[in-house]
Amino acid sequence: AAGVGQQWVLVEMVQAFYEAPAYHLILEGILILWIIRLLFSKTYKLQERSDLTLKEKEELIEEWQPEPLVPPVPKDHPALNYNIVSGPPTHIITVNGKECINFASFNFLGLLNNEKVKSAAQASLKKYGVGTCGPRGFYGTFDVHLELEERLAKFMRTEEAIIYSYGFATIASAIPAYSKRGDIVFVDEAACFAIQKGLQASRSNIKLFKHNDMADLERLLKEQETEDQKNPRKARVTRRFIVVEGLYMNTGDICPLPELIKLKYKYKVRIFLEESLSFGVLGEHGRGITEHFGINIDDIDLISANMENSLASIGGFCCGRSFIIDHQRLSGQGYCFSASLPPLLAAAAIEALNIMEDNPDIFQTLRAKCERIHKALQGIYGLKVVGESFSPALHLQLEESYGSRENDVKLLKRVVDYCMNSGIALTQARYLEKEEKCLPPPSIRVVVTVEQTEQELDKAASLLKEAAQSVLN
């Protein structure tokens, strides 16, 4: 019975064949042939360009000449010959064998030579040795680090702080921890190099706005808003940040923080504030630009600063709410993959913080000195002062350029040399000319510290006037 059933199915099939329309059969036939062809044809390599024989390949390898690893640097390159400082870089500094008054180191509060700071560091050295021999995750967390983080958080009145072992790495690791590919960052043109490297590492979309120009920033924000309305799904997951500095290193002025806060809530952007120069300088107690403007510190999402200026130590820190800072403990590259700060430097920073808390009047003194020299440097022939009157790091730029940047740099070097020979140590502000996004014009950096007396400030001002007269005339 099964046999008959099978035969009957076969007959049905053959009948179907005869009854099917012709085009159907032809189509099916072509498809079957195509499948057979595909099954048996050779695999098709997309990048098949090895038409070269082995001999030709060897010849290419022989002929190829690479560039030298580094191009030669001319011997008289201005950045090649460093000033050699013998002894500590304190108020009286010995540069290239000559004793001068130091107007070039960022020792704003004069804590570099402070005996209490040094003895705290000595005590730490006797207890812990020098290095920490490990990153924070692997037995590199010392009680000094935890204490410093607590103290910084308390001082800045935030929930938590995190410390890094290198000032440059602080903001350069903090930005890529939050901002990833596809996110948008609005950054000021005059942002320092560390911020630029952090932005490059983050691979986000960078939008530069003109220095301190809130109208330009608002225009960019509005443009972004219209973009968002076109694609709301994407907008819901694109994070936005504004990165500004409290006191700009390249121009010496401050950012208009109250307007930025308004823009933050209007356009829902987070603010990252870099306070390397303003920490320990601005504000009644030295808490930085938020205290200077009287803004609630929780309105700023992240404050980052380095401890190498006012605190006269090494390293950097970020502070803010725990929600934000805790993330860096696992994703801040400079934190997780690098050895922690040597304990003696952390102890020095803690002691410096103690001194800052105990003597809040030094900030007022520092500001007075800044105002004094800012006024005294006005009206120098050929040079103009760039920077706020209360900024301790000023720039002296040429009023007009003398042809090329190279010429300008040479002229300013002559001014600096004149001053150094007469006992005032100054330096030109150094940049990597090819790497900066917006290269500032060449300038002389004048740094005011709390240790400089009024006579010294006046002497520096008059010497600069003399130098400018003799060189630029």
Added chain:
Amino acid sequence: INHIVHNGGLYKRPFNEAFEETPMLVAVLTYVGYGVLTLFGYLRDFMRQWKIEKCQNATEREEQKDFVPLYQDFENFYNRNLYMRIRDSWNRPICSVPGAKVDMMERVSHDYNWTFTYTGRVIKGIINMGSYNYLGFAQKSGACQEAAAKVLSQYGAGVCSTRQEMGNLDKHEELEKLVARFLGVESAMAYGMGFATNSMNIPALVGKGCLILSDELNHASLVLGARLSGATIRIFKHNNMQSLEKLLKDAIVHGQPRTRRPWKKILILVEGIYSMEGSIVRLPEVIALKKKYKSYLYLDEAHSIGALGPNGRGVVEYFGLSPEDVDVMMGTFTKSFGAAGGYIGGKKELIDYLRTYSHSAVYATSMSPPVVEQIITSVKCIMGEDGTTVGEARVQQLAENTRYFRRRLKEMGFIIYGNEDSPVVPLMLYMPAKIGAFGREMLKRNIGVVVVGFPATPIIESRARFCLSAAHTKEMLDTALKEINEVGDLLQLKYSRRRLVPLLDRPFDETTYEETED
């Protein structure tokens, strides 16, 4: 896979590296373990979302609730549900010098590792097998510490300026000359942070139109430096010379992708000792390839400087090669010198170029003077220039400790990765639960170890990593080995299928480096 290589005379001594394969049962059980953890993770997230369980992480401000969320939920899944369970194995706070024995601050958690409280008690005398203290220079007394104290009182702790402005002290110049002499190169330059040495100098050396060939398992700093430079990056398999040669050939023959222009230069990035695998780079073969294909070699000796070689000069001396063959010799001072910072050594043109164009020289503060003094004293000690043989003795002690420790662990039956001579010893754990258990059990027995899991290692290959030190005496190693044996039996960690016959214990002598292993 076991490589014992002689390779036609390139290697003057046997190169013994082993990475035993994961046993199949263990791999399956590890995946099952992660599967169970993931399921529970989803369950807990669900309960937290529906407020059945209290949410204990920090949350966004009320005023900013309608901002775009800062973290994606999935990004933190691993953090919340897997890492948080064993978080107490990391970030252990210590309160003494990180030498061979260390004091740890005791901390407890009453809410399953969400928060820690310090009991105030200090656990003293924990044998430290986690700090990178290869030559034992992490000391709080002795010649190095005294010299550093003197410099601290003279110079202060900070510098407050960059190298190119007013931060170049005479101490820095002294250090750089000494480092150049130590390495046997023409000139050297020192930086304040080892991580930053890589991430700020690789972009100065290569740029767009150049090719970087980087090892699979390179450190984050090398990867970041390569990315920031803008050059094309191609990855070759870990320590695999055939893979590297193929990439080199293809690169030169075919040129840049799409435009076919020839590459401007090719830079090979390798490390001396890879800290997660314990393997040593095959330097003779790399140098042979580099010469044949006219490329440049960047050698990161973070872990190998001071730790390898009969005089502690690193992996170049270990293989008996000339430092002139390596174009850029980079290393750090954190591990073997007990300080902080990094250096680059090479020809005078290279260092002059870096002095002018390195990001660190222009924008970053220079090194702190007491740290510089510590490096100067410890380098002089290793070279024997301080008039003692302490340095030489330490290098020998480290080599002895390495061979002894590795041999005993292999005899016990653990799976140990890496080269026989590397002081970094990874011991395989595989299963996620054992990561936490191993760390905690060893701490109970007063031994501090480092355990590593995903994402620093592939997901099923979690391990415990021991860092040997010249400061470890034989008694300390024996105690540690006894405890590891106990814990290994308790947690069933002895996966190895090969058994080594224990050798007769013979005393090690000066010919440690001339003898070959039998």
